[in-house]
Amino acid sequence: MFENEMKLEFISKAKNEAFARVAVAAFASQLDPSLEELADIKTAVSEAVTNCIIHGYENKQGIVKIVGHLKENEIILEISDQGKGIENIAIAKEPLYTTKPNLERSGMGFTIMESFMDTMEIESIVDLGTKITMTKKIKSREENEEEDFQMITKD
Numbered sequence: 001m002f003e004n005e006m007k008l009e010f011i012s013k014a015k016n017e018a019f020a021r022v023a024v025a026a027f028a029s030q031l032d033p034s035l036e037e038l039a040d041i042k043t044a045v046s047e048a049v050t051n052c053i054i055h056g057y058e059n060k061q062g063i064v065k066i067v068g069h070l071k072e073n074e075i076i077l078e079i080s081d082q083g084k085g086i087e088n089i090a091i092a093k094e095p096l097y098t099t100k101p102n103l104e105r106s107g108m109g110f111t112i113m114e115s116f117m118d119t120m121e122i123e124s125i126v127d128l129g130t131k132i133t134m135t136k137k138i139k140s141r142e143e144n145e146e147e148d149f150q151m152i153t154k155d
Helices: 016-031 035-056 109-116 141-154
Strands: 004-011 063-071 074-081 119-125 129-137
Touching: 004 016, 016 035, 016 063, 016 074, 035 063, 035 074, 035 109, 035 129, 109 119, 109 129
Parallel strands: none
Antiparallel strands: 004 063, 063 074, 074 129, 119 129
């Protein structure tokens, strides 16, 4: 069972990406994440939402949905669109692969999401949309302080 849940829907406009990032960060703050953990979550959300806007809906307007769950020390995020979907997820996940080179897209969105979160899964059906589910465990303050101390004493 989840301890808390949030649902957010917004129009697929680029200016709403920052709003989504801040809203998810505020929700995640209930777990008392470190600044680094919070930055990781915000970055992953930014990439997922941007993918929905640029690739899912292309030049059309649609709705981006975010559902967030808190469970013990973990945040689970589902970010979805009802856009064009992904034909081949394996190819889309390859670093540097992009369908929009003319927009100077780096093709690193999925790679970034995977590296900043603990898990990332993609479900997509052509012409129906895409859902990305990401999770991140938030370390306790003691675990973060121990890591910081170990980094300091290494030098």
